[in-house]
Amino acid sequence: xxxxxxxxxxxxxxxxxxxxxxxxxxxxxxxxxxxxxxxxxxxxxxxxxxxxxxxxxxxxxxxxxxxxxxxxxxxxxxxxxxxxxxxxxxxxxxxxxxxxxxxxxxxx
Amino acid sequence: xxxxxxxxxxxxxxxxxxxxxxxxxxxxxxxxxxxxxxxxxxxxxxxxxxxxxxxxxxxxxxxxxxxxxxxxxxxxxxxxxxxxxxxxxxxxxxxxxxxxxxxxxxxxxxxxxxxxxxxxxxxxxxxxxxxxxxxxxxxxxxxxxxxxxxxxxxxxxxxxxxxxxxxxxxxxxxxxxxxxxxxxxxxxxxxxxxxxxxxxxxxxxxxxxxxxxxxxxxxxxxxxxxxxxxxxxxxxxxxxxxxxxxxxxxxxxxxxxxxxxxxxxxxxxxxxxxxxxxxxxxxxxxxxxxxxxxxxxxxxxxxxxxxxxxxxxxxxxxxxxxxxxxxxxxxxxxxxxxxxxxxxxxxxxxxxxxxxxxxxxxxxxxxxxxxxxxxxxxxxxxxxxxxxxxxxxxxxxxxxxxxxxxxxxxxxxxxxxxxxxxxxxxxxxxxxxxxxxxxxxxxxxxxxxxxxxxxxxxxxxxxxxxxxxxxxxxxxxxxxxxxxxxxxxxxxxxxxxxxxxxxxxxxxxxxxxxxxxxxxxxxxxxxxxxxxxxxxxxxxxxxxxxxxxxxxxxxxxxxxxxxxxxxxxxxxxxxxxxxxxxxxxxxxxxxxxxxxxxxxxxxxxxxxxxxxxxxxxxxxxxxxxxxxxxxxxxxxxxxxxxxxxxxxxxxxxxxxxxxxxxxxxxxx
Amino acid sequence: xxxxxxxxxxxxxxxxxxxxxxxxxxxxxxxxxxxxxxxxxxxxxxxxxxxxxxxxxxxxxxxxxxxxxxxxxxxxxxxxxxxxxxxxxxxxxxxxxxxxxxxxxxxxxxxxxxxxxxxxxxxx
Numbered sequence: 062x063x064x065x066x067x068x069x070x071x072x073x074x075x076x077x078x079x080x081x082x083x084x085x086x087x088x089x090x091x092x093x094x095x096x097x098x099x100x101x102x103x104x105x106x107x108x109x110x111x112x113x114x115x116x117x118x119x120x121x122x123x124x125x126x127x128x129x130x131x132x133x134x135x136x137x138x139x140x141x142x143x144x145x146x147x148x149x150x151x152x153x154x155x156x157x158x159x160x161x162x163x164x165x166x167x168x169x
Numbered sequence: 170x171x172x173x174x175x176x177x178x179x180x181x182x183x184x185x186x187x188x189x190x191x192x193x194x195x196x197x198x199x200x201x202x203x204x205x206x207x208x209x210x211x212x213x214x215x216x217x218x219x220x221x222x223x224x225x226x227x228x229x230x231x232x233x234x235x236x237x238x239x240x241x242x243x244x245x246x247x248x249x250x251x252x253x254x255x256x257x258x259x260x261x262x263x264x265x266x267x268x269x270x271x272x273x274x275x276x277x278x279x280x281x282x283x284x285x286x287x288x289x290x291x292x293x294x295x296x297x298x299x300x301x302x303x304x305x306x307x308x309x310x311x312x313x314x315x316x317x318x319x320x321x322x323x324x325x326x327x328x329x330x331x332x333x334x335x336x337x338x339x340x341x342x343x344x345x346x347x348x349x350x351x352x353x354x355x356x357x358x359x360x361x362x363x364x365x366x367x368x369x370x371x372x373x374x375x376x377x378x379x380x381x382x383x384x385x386x387x388x389x390x391x392x393x394x395x396x397x398x399x400x401x402x403x404x405x406x407x408x409x410x411x412x413x414x415x416x417x418x419x420x421x422x423x424x425x426x427x428x429x430x431x432x433x434x435x436x437x438x439x440x441x442x443x444x445x446x447x448x449x450x451x452x453x454x455x456x457x458x459x460x461x462x463x464x465x466x467x468x469x470x471x472x473x474x475x476x477x478x479x480x481x482x483x484x485x486x487x488x489x490x491x492x493x494x495x496x497x498x499x500x501x502x503x504x505x506x507x508x509x510x511x512x513x514x515x516x517x518x519x520x521x522x523x524x525x526x527x528x529x530x531x532x533x534x535x536x537x538x539x540x541x542x543x544x545x546x547x548x549x550x551x552x553x554x555x556x557x558x559x560x561x562x563x564x565x566x567x568x569x570x571x572x573x574x575x576x577x578x579x580x581x582x583x584x585x586x587x588x589x590x591x592x593x594x595x596x597x598x599x600x601x602x603x604x605x606x607x608x609x610x611x612x613x614x615x616x617x618x619x620x621x622x623x624x625x626x627x628x629x630x631x632x633x634x635x636x637x638x639x640x641x642x643x644x645x646x647x648x649x650x651x652x653x654x655x656x657x658x659x660x661x662x663x664x665x666x667x668x669x670x671x672x673x674x675x676x677x678x679x680x681x682x683x684x685x686x687x688x689x690x691x692x693x694x695x696x697x698x699x700x701x702x703x704x705x706x707x708x709x710x711x712x713x714x715x716x717x718x719x720x721x722x723x724x725x726x727x728x729x730x731x732x733x734x735x736x737x738x739x740x741x742x743x744x745x746x747x748x749x750x751x752x753x754x755x756x757x758x759x760x761x762x763x764x765x766x767x768x769x770x771x772x773x774x775x776x777x778x779x780x781x782x783x784x785x786x787x788x789x790x791x792x793x794x795x796x797x798x799x800x801x802x803x804x805x806x807x808x809x810x811x812x813x814x815x816x817x818x819x820x821x822x823x824x825x826x827x828x829x830x831x832x833x834x835x836x837x
Numbered sequence: 838x839x840x841x842x843x844x845x846x847x848x849x850x851x852x853x854x855x856x857x858x859x860x861x862x863x864x865x866x867x868x869x870x871x872x873x874x875x876x877x878x879x880x881x882x883x884x885x886x887x888x889x890x891x892x893x894x895x896x897x898x899x900x901x902x903x904x905x906x907x908x909x910x911x912x913x914x915x916x917x918x919x920x921x922x923x924x925x926x927x928x929x930x931x932x933x934x935x936x937x938x939x940x941x942x943x944x945x946x947x948x949x950x951x952x953x954x955x956x957x958x959x960x961x
Contacts, residue, residue, distance in 0.1 A: 064173040065172055068176035068177070071176065071180060074213075075180050075213045078213045079213060081206070082201075082203075082209070089201075093199055094195070094196075094200060094204055106367065108823060109367075113436075121579075121580075123641070124579060126644070127638050127641035130583075131586070131587040133584060133586075133587065134579060134582070134587045137584075138582065330919070330920075402916065402918070539863065549863040549864075550861065550862050551862075551928075694892075744919075752920075753919055754919045755919050775889070775890070775891055775917075
């Protein structure tokens with residue numbers, strides 16, 4: 062008998078856990094999924110692109126210092142990596158500037 | 170008690186269905202609380218499955234033979250640890266273990282990723298829910314561990330070959346691996362479903378993949394060790410379908426681990442990566458299907474199995490779904506980044522991938538051939554060792570070499586001249602090793618010699634990498650060598666952890682080459698006092714003894730071991746006769762030479778009534794490197810997995826900032 | 838693109854090697870009389886085995902696993918797996934002789950574990 066009781070308790074607990082979000086916020090201001098909106102997405106993307114570009118540059122430098130890449134190979138590649146990093150930084154500036162002005166526009 | 174177990178599984182069924190259907194709806198329509206609720210359901214499904222698992226454990230510990238499953242796999246005399254491991258000794262229990270690990274991983278994954286990968290998690294929840302639904306359906310409707318019978322006086326006992334410590338760890342490790350692949354798969358599908366086809370899903374699942382892959386690798390090594398010491402036929406891998414079942418997803422996962430690095434660094438190979446992770450997961454399902462349904466033995470046993478058709482159905486659903494999603498998102502997945510040079514790290518990784526996937530598919534083909542040939546030709550054809558060995562050499566040896574080349578090649582483009590300079594030293598070491606080995610007689614086996622030479626190359630390049638990195642650090646910081654070495658690894662955990670793992674694979678290769686290409690075997694019937702010579706050893710059969718163990722009669726033959734003039738002690742080999750299970754098992758005698766890594770492996774094949782014993786004796790050089798490799802492998806993985814505190818803080822701030830920013834406009 | 842084409846070539850190569858006659862046919866005792874050459878005979882052990890597998894050879898009888906039918910006598914030399922006993926299913930590779938006896942290649946016996954967990958193997 063005790064097993065059936067335990068089963069019932071488990072069932073009730075489970076139902077409560079599943080209903081929890083609705084019990085906590087019976088009437089929320091917004092039920093919209095706070096997934097990132099496009100502006101936020103592009104900001105995060107730009108940040109990630111910058112990180113990637115800088116990391117690649119860093120890795121190239123480290124490889125060169127450790128002797129994994131010869132001077133010739135280093136010179137051949139470093140230029141394009143630096144350009145990629147600069148472009149990523151510019152893109153990030155653009156996106157965050159747009160984001161700030163967007164937020165300002167929404168507030169007003 | 171069975172009612173609680175059944176109820177708990179029924180709850181898991183309901184919760185998974187909820188997570189799948191409601192979670193899917195919530196993700197599609199963007200309903201926050203509903204998505205949260207579905208996530209809670211997935212997490213709750215772990216707890217209800219845990220309850221079911223605990224009920225089964227209690228059944229075993231209490232010798233509750235009214236549960237058919239307990240009666241079939243346990244007995245009163247069974248030692249307690251084996252009562253616990255009997256949980257997964259049969260089909261229903263191992264399915265429950267699968268589900269337990271799945272819901273555990275699922276709960277952890279969605280909980281950990283809930284802030285950082287929110288737009289992914291809303292879709293990951295229904296995917297994981299769907300997989301859990303499949304397994305809980307099997308457990309509720311097809312193959313329940315809680316079937317009740319009139320309790321017999323005692324259970325049937327556990328198969329003697331499963332009564333050893335390996336049974337406690339090997340299946341669990343394998344399942345942690347098999348099931349673990351579901352998480353990256355779910356995130357990949359989540360990425361496709363949500364349209365976030367960039368690297369987000371890979372970064373989120375990086376650690377999961379390594380954990381699953383490590384567990385699967387360790388699980389297989391445990392299995393190999395089990396086969397070696399306990400099953401005792403003289404080897405550790407037989408290309409048995411059940412063994413291949415674990416190897417195939419592991420190879421695919423290895424390929425995946427490498428190709429995601431390319432996507433992270435260069436944004437390339439997006440289609441390939443989602444395909445590869447889907448392949449790994451489907452192979453994992455297929456592997457479970459193979460092991461559980463015995464389908465490869467004969468197509469006839471397949472139709473007798475209740476679970477086979479369901480499993481096949483799941484695999485078909487998973488494959489169709491994955492292909493469908495990839496096809497649907499193909500435009501978003503395509504990138505403009507291209508392979509710049511055939512001599513670059515990207516290219517090296519690509520070759521690595523091709524070889525690994527090719528090997529995995531050849532094994533798949535060989536393993537599935539009996540089923541396919543029966544369906545197509547009406548005649549079941551079985552594929553033997555030579556097929557697998559051939560392809561292992563063809564793909565494995567180049568892979569070995571590539572392990573040494575890859576890390577030394579630069580990204581994007583590497584000049585051949587630069588390469589030649591980098592490879593000079595390791596290549597010289599390899600060449601010298603090769604020559605020395607030929608002088609020592611290793612030329613008797615060409616694949617063995619090649620394996621050894623390639624291994625020397627890889628080891629030399631790994632040592633070179635560590636040395637160069639430390640030297641470069643010292644040049645910059647002036648630290649003493651130990652500090653520089655430690656900091657080097659600490660700042661580049663993935664890279665150097667990876668190198669340690671490569672070293673482990675090399676040890677594995679050397680161990681396999683030594684014990685299969687250069688082993689010796691001798692056999693014969695000996696009367697007391699007679700000897701057998703093998704591989705430099707002489708063994709003399711001295712005596713035969715018998716004693717009563719806890720649940721078996723143990724017969725052991727004692728042999729003296731000599732090498733030349735030196736007395737090396739004794740080794741025992743014999744058989745155990747299990748009373749309850751009415752079975753006999755081989756108990757081999759192994760003498761390990763720790764200096765050379767060599768094993769003397771004695772099998773008492775047949776104990777005759779007149780006191781003579783037919784012995785089969787192997788000498789297996791370097792075989793212990795295989796087990797050492799397992800430890801090094803684990804070490805390397807732990808290094809690679811170890812979180813970098815600075816990196817974690819940086820990422821945490823970024824996602825917290827994003828949340829702040831996104832909260833402001835949305836609530837206006 | 839390169840990846841796909843290489844994979845394609847590989848696939849064709851594999852299909853060719855396997856369809857071109859790789860592998861040994863697996864037959865049941867009732868199908869044995871129709872086959873010549875080396876086959877993998879799969880069946881269930883009935884009766885009591887006699888003889889010494891490490892001596893002149895062990896003789897035992899195999900029947901079909903899934904339906905009653907022909908009984909085939911097998912002469913086996915080599916390692917015998919632990920699982921071997923009357924009533925177990927196993928596979929041996931060999932050829933059928935003119936006198937109807939199936940002579941196996943030494944050490945090719947594989948037994949199937951009843952709990953479907955693992956197949957014990959003695960081949961090396």
